[in-house]
Amino acid sequence: MDAHVVEWLNLTVRWIHFITGIAWIGSSFYFNWLENALNKQGLREGIAGNLWAIHGGGFYYLEKYKVAPKVIPKTLHWFKYEAYFTWISGFALLIIVYYYNAGVYMVDSDSSTHPALAVLLGIGSLIVGWFIYDTMCKTPLINKPVLFTLVGFLIVVAISYYLTQMLSSRAAYLHVGAMLGTCMAANVFLVIIPSQKKLVESAKQGKEPDAVQGRKAFLRSLHNNYMTLPVLFIMISNHFPSTYGNEFNWAVLAGLFVVGTGVRHYYNLLGKGQNAFWILPAAVVGMIGLAMVTKPPPAHQLAGGRQIEFSEAQALISKRCVSCHSANPTDKVFVVAPKGVMFDTPDQIVQHQDKIFIQAVTTKVMPLGNTTFITEEEREIIGAWIQQGAIIE
Ligand code: HEC
Numbered sequence: 122m123d124a125h126v127v128e129w130l131n132l133t134v135r136w137i138h139f140i141t142g143i144a145w146i147g148s149s150f151y152f153n154w155l156e157n158a159l160n161k162q163g164l165r166e167g168i169a170g171n172l173w174a175i176h177g178g179g180f181y182y183l184e185k186y187k188v189a190p191k192v193i194p195k196t197l198h199w200f201k202y203e204a205y206f207t208w209i210s211g212f213a214l215l216i217i218v219y220y221y222n223a224g225v226y227m228v229d230s231d232s233s234t235h236p237a238l239a240v241l242l243g244i245g246s247l248i249v250g251w252f253i254y255d256t257m258c259k260t261p262l263i264n265k266p267v268l269f270t271l272v273g274f275l276i277v278v279a280i281s282y283y284l285t286q287m288l289s290s291r292a293a294y295l296h297v298g299a300m301l302g303t304c305m306a307a308n309v310f311l312v313i314i315p316s317q318k319k320l321v322e323s324a325k326q327g328k329e330p331d332a333v334q335g336r337k338a339f340l341r342s343l344h345n346n347y348m349t350l351p352v353l354f355i356m357i358s359n360h361f362p363s364t365y366g367n368e369f370n371w372a373v374l375a376g377l378f379v380v381g382t383g384v385r386h387y388y389n390l391l392g393k394g395q396n397a398f399w400i401l402p403a404a405v406v407g408m409i410g411l412a413m414v415t416k417p418p419p420a421h422q423l424a425g426g427r428q429i430e431f432s433e434a435q436a437l438i439s440k441r442c443v444s445c446h447s448a449n450p451t452d453k454v455f456v457v458a459p460k461g462v463m464f465d466t467p468d469q470i471v472q473h474q475d476k477i478f479i480q481a482v483t484t485k486v487m488p489l490g491n492t493t494f495i496t497e498e499e500r501e502i503i504g505a506w507i508q509q510g511a512i513i514e
Contacts (some may be wrong), residue, residue, distance in 0.1 A: 131217050138210035145203035146349050154348045158387040189324040208306035223492040227292045234287050236263040243296045250300035251307050258287040281371040298355030301348045306495045308341040313447025350381035361417050366484025417483040424505035431513045434506035438464050441495040467513040
């Protein structure tokens, strides 16, 4: 397919993914907040809580039923399509960006994993992740929230570790996020919506609705709520090579998980009237700690401190980078300079020196998938030239 068409397809699907994702997470946040904020005093028979709110210049009054109303209203609003479309558009993006160019995005050129195997592993992780999580929910573990969280966390870390060893670091990160996102969407599709359908069905037949169904849906939706912040983080981390480009990227991910889930927990407790304020400074300390451990060690003298001429560095950049980063790229996949970053002239190279250092010397995430086969020595030479002041004369 024409690379320009792929680019527009990518943009359009990404846009859809964003919009549906915002709608989904927004409603997830809203309903969790609603649940926690319900007034539980002085209620009518059969009511679990009520709430007044003002928004957009209007007053709203809501009631939550303990199980179900006697008569199911004709118009009942369901919240499911935002979840389905977020997953579908997300999976489409995986295909368009990652699987379509698996040789560049899924693996590094020096990896022993075949790109096709990498795609299978990626898709497999989504299925296996759901299978493990769903099985865990069906064991007595589900009644022990602390243990459940701990076991779940360790499994995610183990899978992250495995994926970072098999796939390119970016693909590994993204697939951990996609795996959790798949659990969330499958929770909606396979558990929450079917449970709710059963509730509606029994209410319609005048039977006592099974409270177990309601409880089941409630727990899955609570899990989804906790997964939101880590998943969102992983999705944006793809633009920050100091996370996935780190040597211990799986451990960085684990740390970010703890922070993300912790902050979510703070808000959930706050909603219930408990102010576990310590979580916020702890999260700040956690983020600062992560920023510190991901900081590259003070660069030793690269290339053995040898004085590097600009012509030498420029020749390497031309050979290893300009096939993509140019006004006229020769790469088959990237027909427009990625992110507008070009290294055609000395000035452009000097202007981007800090980014070149991060991308090609410390985190080594560039060249993408190392499709241009840069060597360690060459990275050091480019790095040394920047260290020595990036002088072009
Ligand atoms: C196969 C194509 C390809 C090659 C070769 C390549 N890059 Fe990139 N580069 C990309 C893509 C794609 C992006 C955009 C990544 C993204 O979406 O975050 C990018 C982004 C960048 C950025 C911008 C990062 C940012 O977040 O602003 C820099 C800087 C960069 N590359 C440097 C280099 C250097 C230095 C080399 C050579 C050592 C190189 N690239 C080789 C494809 C390539």
